[in-house]
Amino acid sequence: MSQKVLLSSKEINIILHRLACQLLENHLDFENTALIGIQPRGIFVANRLCKILKEEYGVKHINLGFLDTTFFRDDFRRGDKTLEATKTKINFLVEDKKVVLIDDVLYTGRSINAALTALQSFGRPSEVELLTLIDRRFSRHLPIQPNYRGRQVDAIDDEKVKVMWKENDGEDVIYLMNR
Numbered sequence: 001m002s003q004k005v006l007l008s009s010k011e012i013n014i015i016l017h018r019l020a021c022q023l024l025e026n027h028l029d030f031e032n033t034a035l036i037g038i039q040p041r042g043i044f045v046a047n048r049l050c051k052i053l054k055e056e057y058g059v060k061h062i063n064l065g066f067l068d069t070t071f072f073r074d075d076f077r078r079g080d081k082t083l084e085a086t087k088t089k090i091n092f093l094v095e096d097k098k099v100v101l102i103d104d105v106l107y108t109g110r111s112i113n114a115a116l117t118a119l120q121s122f123g124r125p126s127e128v129e130l131l132t133l134i135d136r137r138f139s140r141h142l143p144i145q146p147n148y149r150g151r152q153v154d155a156i157d158d159e160k161v162k163v164m165w166k167e168n169d170g171e172d173v174i175y176l177m178n179r
Contacts, residue, residue, distance in 0.1 A: 002178045006134075006153060006161065009172040015150040016045075019131060020052040022148050023100065024059070026129075033098045034063035034125075038115050039070075039086040042103035044165040045133050049102065063097070065090035069114035088118075095123035100148075104163045106132040109142035134161050134174065 007015070027033040030053070037046030043066045053059040068088045101115050112130060119125065131148035136155050155161055155176055162175045 003162070003175040004177075005173060006176045007151060007174040009166075012133075012172050012174065015133065016048050016052060017056075019133075019148050019150055020049050020057065023049065023131070024053065024057055027098065027100075030059050030062050032096075032126075033100065034065060034090075034092060034094055035100050035102060036065045036067050036090065036094075036115075036119070038101060038103040038111060039066055039068040039088070041105070041163060041165075042066075042101075044163075044167060045104050045131070046102040047167075049131075063092045065092065067101075067115055067118055069111060069118050072114040072118040090122050093123050094119065094125045096126045097123075098127045098129070099125040100129045100131050102131045104132070105134045105136065105161050106130070106144070106146055106149075107136045107139050107161075109140050109144035112144045113142055133163065136161060 035046050035050060037043035046064060050062050050064045053062060066089045068086045099119065101112065103111060106112065116128065129147040132146045133150040135146055135149045135152045137152055138154055139157065153161060158179050160177045160179055162177055164171055164173050166172045
């Protein structure tokens with residue numbers, strides 16, 4: 001299996017700052033906005049963005065939540081591998097809020113579809129946007145596009161994008177790997 005570095009730690013940091021600025025432009029004080037990281041890997045992106053917005057741009061209050069989509073996936077009972085649920089943590093109402101769903105890699109769009117369905121359990125947002133660190137644009141099965149995109153990657157089906165986070169994997173780096 002060969003791998004190529006798509007983004008280094010420095011490049012990831014630059015992209016996260018750009019995405020934070022784009023969110024700030026569109027949501028200003030975040031009073032009526034909620035950031036929701038999609039479990040399991042979107043939470044790292046959401047946490048980093050929240051930290052940047054608070055520490056570097058002085059945003060005082062951000063509604064930050066984490067959403068598990070396991071039981072809402074269309075492939076829930078299709079594979080040989082048993083899927084394990086993670087925890088949903090949304091301690092606020094999403095009713096009439098602008099919600100930004102956050103994930104690390106947008107591939108087929110199925111996880112986002114599941115997240116939209118799961119989100120309905122917490123109310124009806126006034127608007128839903130999608131932020132993704134990596135957009136694999138030629139792999140979509142559903143008509144889903146991000147509002148905020150860190151980097152667009154043209155990976156073919158036998159290639160995998162692997163995002164590694166310092167908090168979980170010991171380093172910040174994104175690889176393009178041949179399976």
